[in-house]
Amino acid sequence: MKNDIEQILVSKKEIDIIVKRIADELTVDYADKNPVLIGLLKGCVMFMSDVSKCLDFNLELDYMDVSSYNGVSSTGVVTIDRDLKTDIVGRDIIIMEDIVDTGRTLTKVKELLINRGAKSVKVATLLDKPEGRIVELEAEYVGISVPNHFVVGYGLDYNERYRNLPYIGILKEKIYKK
Numbered sequence: 387m388k389n390d391i392e393q394i395l396v397s398k399k400e401i402d403i404i405v406k407r408i409a410d411e412l413t414v415d416y417a418d419k420n421p422v423l424i425g426l427l428k429g430c431v432m433f434m435s436d437v438s439k440c441l442d443f444n445l446e447l448d449y450m451d452v453s454s455y456n457g458v459s460s461t462g463v464v465t466i467d468r469d470l471k472t473d474i475v476g477r478d479i480i481i482m483e484d485i486v487d488t489g490r491t492l493t494k495v496k497e498l499l500i501n502r503g504a505k506s507v508k509v510a511t512l513l514d515k516p517e518g519r520i521v522e523l524e525a526e527y528v529g530i531s532v533p534n535h536f537v538v539g540y541g542l543d544y545n546e547r548y549r550n551l552p553y554i555g556i557l558k559e560k561i562y563k564k
């Protein structure tokens with residue numbers, strides 16, 4: 387699996403530092419708010435799990451599964467494959483995301499949560515790919531900006547593979563340009 391990686395972009399050590407920093411920022415802003423952390427499956431799992439373990443205040447966890455990707459390109463059509471179990475009316479929401487690319491997924495999900503009556507909706511993302519942006523969307527909590535490459539690891543996949551890598555790496559082009 388590691389042979390398919392061109393270059394390590396964010397090491398495990400760097401991820402640990404980012405996770406701690408974002409947890410500290412969320413603690414300042416949400417410690418007395420009992421927020422709902424909503425993870426967008428499946429890419430969020432490592433990030434959400436690691437960040438939430440650093441948060442020493444009351445919160446709830448829930449997940450949505452929305453898809454917009456097929457292979458290495460965004461289709462632009464966002465569909466909900468699994469919905470929330472939590473009533474979010476009047477609640478402060480933090481969406482936990484692996485990467486913001488075009489911004490379409492989050493724009494759609496934010497809109498949906500606000501329409502359902504959330505009190506506030508903010509976004510925490512491990513990675514930001516600003517060059518990929520098609521719609522205007524800024525995450526309030528950003529781990530690190532990355533260049534416009536297809537990256538995998540620490541939850542991010544290529545056709546369901548590489549999620550279990552402990553770091554973020556650039557996938558060799560020959561893997562997806564066959």
Ligand code: IMP
Nearest residue numbers: 429460486487488489490491536537542
């Ligand atoms: P957006 O709607 O284009 O911002 O897409 C966000 C979603 O696309 C992320 O949650 C990922 O699942 C997926 N995605 C975007 N860029 C990458 C990448 O470089 N590697 C793996 N998945 C990606």
